[in-house]
Amino acid sequence: MDVLALEGSINTVGYGLAAIGPGIGVALVFAAYIQASARQPESAGFNRTWLVLGFALVEALALFGLVLAFAIG
Amino acid sequence: MADNPDREPSDAHSSEGVAGAVLGYLLAGILVWGFLGWLAEGFLGVPAGVGIAVGMMLGAAAAIYLIMKRLGA
Amino acid sequence: MSGQLVVAQDLPWPPSVNDFYPPAVAGPWVTKFTLMVWLAVGLVIIFYMAAYRNPKLVPSKGQWLAESVYGLVRDNIAREQMGNAGIRFAPYFTVLFSFILITNFFSIVPGLQISPNSHIAFPIVLSAISYVLYLAVGVRKHGLLKYLKMSLILPGVPWPMHFLLVPIEFLQNFVVRPVTLALRLFANMFAGHLLLLVFTVGGFVMLSADNLFVQVTSVFSFAMAIVMAFFEALVAVLQAYVFVTLTANYVGTSLAEEH
Numbered sequence: 497m498d499v500l501a502l503e504g505s506i507n508t509v510g511y512g513l514a515a516i517g518p519g520i521g522v523a524l525v526f527a528a529y530i531q532a533s534a535r536q537p538e539s540a541g542f543n544r545t546w547l548v549l550g551f552a553l554v555e556a557l558a559l560f561g562l563v564l565a566f567a568i569g
Numbered sequence: 570m571a572d573n574p575d576r577e578p579s580d581a582h583s584s585e586g587v588a589g590a591v592l593g594y595l596l597a598g599i600l601v602w603g604f605l606g607w608l609a610e611g612f613l614g615v616p617a618g619v620g621i622a623v624g625m626m627l628g629a630a631a632a633i634y635l636i637m638k639r640l641g642a
Numbered sequence: 643m644s645g646q647l648v649v650a651q652d653l654p655w656p657p658s659v660n661d662f663y664p665p666a667v668a669g670p671w672v673t674k675f676t677l678m679v680w681l682a683v684g685l686v687i688i689f690y691m692a693a694y695r696n697p698k699l700v701p702s703k704g705q706w707l708a709e710s711v712y713g714l715v716r717d718n719i720a721r722e723q724m725g726n727a728g729i730r731f732a733p734y735f736t737v738l739f740s741f742i743l744i745t746n747f748f749s750i751v752p753g754l755q756i757s758p759n760s761h762i763a764f765p766i767v768l769s770a771i772s773y774v775l776y777l778a779v780g781v782r783k784h785g786l787l788k789y790l791k792m793s794l795i796l797p798g799v800p801w802p803m804h805f806l807l808v809p810i811e812f813l814q815n816f817v818v819r820p821v822t823l824a825l826r827l828f829a830n831m832f833a834g835h836l837l838l839l840v841f842t843v844g845g846f847v848m849l850s851a852d853n854l855f856v857q858v859t860s861v862f863s864f865a866m867a868i869v870m871a872f873f874e875a876l877v878a879v880l881q882a883y884v885f886v887t888l889t890a891n892y893v894g895t896s897l898a899e900e901h
Contacts, residue, residue, distance in 0.1 A: 545637075552591050552636050556629040559595050563603055567621060589888060590814075593822065597813035605809075631806040638796055 507565040514561030521554035587640055594632045594639075602628025655847050657839035662760060662832075675758045682744040682758075686737060712736045719887050724894035726877045731893060735777075742768065742827070749835055750871050757878075760831040769824035772889040780896030789896070823888055830865070830881050834874045841867035875881030 529547040533540035606624020610617065654661055693708035701709060715736045720728030742759070749757035758764045780789040787819045793815045796810050841863050848860035 546593060548587065548636060548640055549633070551588075552595060552633045555592065556595050556599070556633065559592075559599050560625060560629070562596075563599050563625060567603065567607070586714040589822070589891070591813045594810060597818050601809045601813050602806075619818040627806070628810070631803075632810055633805050633809060634803070635796060638799065 511561045511565035515558050518554050518558035523528040583621035591636055594636050598632030599625050655843055657836055663822055678748050678758050682741055684741045685744055715739050719890050723890035727897055735886050739882050742882040742885055747880055750874045756835055757831045759827050760835050762828045765827040767825040769820045773820040776892040776896045779893050783897055827881050827885055830877055837870050843872055
């Protein structure tokens, strides 16, 4: 099959690939948060700040992909 | 938590609210500053792609700052 | 879908957006969706009227069901998200929850098999009501200027940061919130219907192929369709819950004191 003969926008494929990394990252962040607060329930409030920061940092990458998939024609 | 109706109406945000707000802030920041960067690109005549990239990173950084201020503490 | 076997040429394969436009029932103003929405409205009204027509201390089954739905919405959604101020809004949230739940469940009820919420128009109206509600509540509680200041300006940051932050806050509070509220419900119901179509119609397409192996493997497609129907039931409940929870959360942030 000639790959270059593909028609239409391939941006969705690119965004799909770009979402793999942040997907794993978000999973790691939440897994670590759950584990930490299960081991030390009293630290849940403190960990929450870092949960939000880590989630935001990781999710920003996924949203870059989302926005660029629409922005680049 | 549901079986304690006398709980103080705390200021703590619920988890659904926080996740939605983090996503919304990030998306809003990247979109609005990416768009402004794209506009600036046209007006200032910098090479294509630089403005939108700088704008998106600025937007993501501002959004993360905002998230930490609003939801982190 | 009629249950009988039909030749592959007559099947709408692959599923497309056109499958979301069933023929009008009577003229352009009465479609399947119109009838389903009226049916849902009627069901909600009749159910709550019947359940509370003659309330007893020891509830009947209908009254018990109505009370547990109301209790769930009041305690686990309204009070959880808004504190005790949320009890005032619990009746509206209960009706909203019941309506979205019933219209979502139409996607797996035999004979109806499509949810009105898989057309973007219906989620848009629902989310517009929530939008107006939380704006009106905020403006009434704080006054227009103070509400705008509260939702746009983050206290305690150096002033040059406001140029950076105010556009983001504006987009988040007045654009992203209602749009994502409508889009989430719509996308879930749309994708769910498409998924069911793929597996059921795909099963019939495989069954009418002229290859014995393909015909036998169509069993897996039908099994998958059944699994997905149960998954759809889960999604229906979850999306109704999420919609009402987020509405309550937005109204709650409008009500919150400045801090």
